[in-house]
Amino acid sequence: MQHELINQERLAQTFIxxxxxxxxSRKEGRMAALVTEILCELGADPPFEDDSATQTGSECGNLIFRFAGDPDLEPLFFNCHLDTxxxxxxxxxxxxxxxxxxxxxxxxxxxxKSGIxxxxxxxxxLRENTLSHAPMEFIFTTCEEIGLLGAKALNPNHIQARMGYxxxxxxxxxxxxxAPASNRLRIKVKGMAAHAGLSPEQGINAITLAGQALAAAPCGRxxxxxxxxxxxxxGGAASNIVAEEVVIVGEVRSHSPEKLDNLTAEIEQAFCKVIDEWSDPTGEARGVPELDFQVKQDFPAMQLSAEDAVIQRLDAAAAQVGIPMGHEIAGGGSDANIFNGAGLPTAIIASGMTHVHSTDEQVSLEDMSNLTALVLALASN
Structure with missing residues (x-):
C-alpha cells in the first residue's frame, strides 16, 4: 500500500x-527555515530548536519536530543532517x-537531502490519507559533515523516542x-629554532623528529x-630556519574499544621514544625537544545486533514493502554513533545516494520512493 500512496513527482520536486x-556546514539557516516551512504547512507544530549553535557556530540549532501518534505503538525518530x-x-x-x-x-x-x-x-x-502511525520525531542536525558537531551538542534528553533511524x-x-569508534590525535613536536646556515647545531629540527616518529608509528589498515x-x-617557518615546531593531526578507528586504546597508546609510545632517546650530537643545542600528545574521542562505536528491537522493526518493515535489507558494518562515523553512544539505539538506513562528496554525486527517484515506503512502514508498525 505504501508505494501506491507515494506521489513520486511531488517527491522529486521536494528533493530538487x-x-x-x-x-x-555552519550556514544551515536557509535549509532549517525551508524544512520548517514545509513541515508546518503539513500541520506540524513549530520545532524545538536547541541552543547548540553557541557550540557549533552554526546559523541555527538542531531542530526536533514532534508528531503525536498511536500510543499503542512504540515511538521512534528519524534523523537527517541539514548541512552539505x-x-x-x-x-x-x-x-x-x-x-x-x-x-x-x-x-x-x-x-x-534524499533522506529529508x-x-x-x-x-x-500520512497526513493526506489520515493514516495511523507511531509517535514520531524528526531530528535535523547541523554541522554533521565537519565532525558530527550538531549531534554532539544535542542534549539526548530532548529526544523522547528511545530508538530511531x-x-x-x-x-x-x-x-x-x-561502525567504529574514533580517537582524534593532535600531536605537537617542539624542537628549537636556529639559523640553518650559521648555527644549525644550536637548533633541534622538529620535522626530523616527527619524521622518525611517523616512520615508527603504525598507520593504515x-x-x-x-x-x-x-x-x-x-610545521617550520622557512628553508633557512631549523624547524621549531610540527603539528600532526591524525585519527585511530576501531570497532573494538580495547584495540582503539591499545593502538592509540602504541602511536603515542612511538613519539615518546623518539623524544626520550634524542641526544645532542654536538652539545650545542639550546634546549631539548618536547612532545604534546593530545587524544580526544571523536565518536563512540556503534554496535547493533539482529536481535535488537530497532533492527527487528526495520526488518519487518522492509519485508512488508518488499525491500531486501542487508545488514552491514561500516568504517565511518555518523550522527547515529552519537545517538547510540547516548543510549538511543539508532540504525543507519541507506538513502540511495552514490558518489557522495564529489561532483559526480547522484540519486534515483526510484530509490527515494522506496526509502519513503520504508519510512511509512516503519512509522506504521
Whole structure:
C-alpha cells in the first residue's frame, strides 16, 4: 500500500527544492527555515530548536519536530543532517530519466537531502490519507559533515523516542548495524629554532623528529576492525630556519574499544621514544625537544545486533514493502554513533545516494520512493 500512496513527482520536486537551497556546514539557516516551512504547512507544530549553535557556530540549532501518534505503538525518530559538503553554493539539479545529478561544478546534496525528502513525503502521505502511525520525531542536525558537531551538542534528553533511524548512507537496501569508534590525535613536536646556515647545531629540527616518529608509528589498515591515519602535518617557518615546531593531526578507528586504546597508546609510545632517546650530537643545542600528545574521542562505536528491537522493526518493515535489507558494518562515523553512544539505539538506513562528496554525486527517484515506503512502514508498525 505504501508505494501506491507515494506521489513520486511531488517527491522529486521536494528533493530538487531542498538541493537547490544552499546549506554548507555552519550556514544551515536557509535549509532549517525551508524544512520548517514545509513541515508546518503539513500541520506540524513549530520545532524545538536547541541552543547548540553557541557550540557549533552554526546559523541555527538542531531542530526536533514532534508528531503525536498511536500510543499503542512504540515511538521512534528519524534523523537527517541539514548541512552539505562543499562545493555546494548555487546547486542546479539536473534530472534525466529520473536520475538526479548536479550540473557538474557542485555536489548534488543528496547527502543528506534524499533522506529529508523521503521524510517529508512520508509525512505528507500520512497526513493526506489520515493514516495511523507511531509517535514520531524528526531530528535535523547541523554541522554533521565537519565532525558530527550538531549531534554532539544535542542534549539526548530532548529526544523522547528511545530508538530511531538515521537516513544517511550510500547505496540502497542496506542498513548499517556497526561502525567504529574514533580517537582524534593532535600531536605537537617542539624542537628549537636556529639559523640553518650559521648555527644549525644550536637548533633541534622538529620535522626530523616527527619524521622518525611517523616512520615508527603504525598507520593504515591494522586489522579488519582497526585503522590509523595521519591526515595533516604543518610545521617550520622557512628553508633557512631549523624547524621549531610540527603539528600532526591524525585519527585511530576501531570497532573494538580495547584495540582503539591499545593502538592509540602504541602511536603515542612511538613519539615518546623518539623524544626520550634524542641526544645532542654536538652539545650545542639550546634546549631539548618536547612532545604534546593530545587524544580526544571523536565518536563512540556503534554496535547493533539482529536481535535488537530497532533492527527487528526495520526488518519487518522492509519485508512488508518488499525491500531486501542487508545488514552491514561500516568504517565511518555518523550522527547515529552519537545517538547510540547516548543510549538511543539508532540504525543507519541507506538513502540511495552514490558518489557522495564529489561532483559526480547522484540519486534515483526510484530509490527515494522506496526509502519513503520504508519510512511509512516503519512509522506504521
Amino acid at each position: 527544492r531542498l538541493c537547490e537551497t544552499d546549506s554548507p 559538503v562543499e562545493p555546494c553554493i548555487g546547486i542546479k539539479v539536473v534530472r534525466k530519466d529520473d536520475i538526479f545529478t548536479s550540473l557538474g561544478d557542485t555536489i548534488l546534496g543528496s547527502d543528506d 525528502a523521503a521524510m517529508i513525503e512520508a509525512l505528507t502521505v 538515521a537516513l544517511d548512507s550510500t547505496g540502497f537496501g542496506r542498513v548499517i548495524v556497526g 591494522i586489522d579488519e576492525e582497526t585503522t590509523a591515519n595521519f591526515g595533516t602535518i604543518h
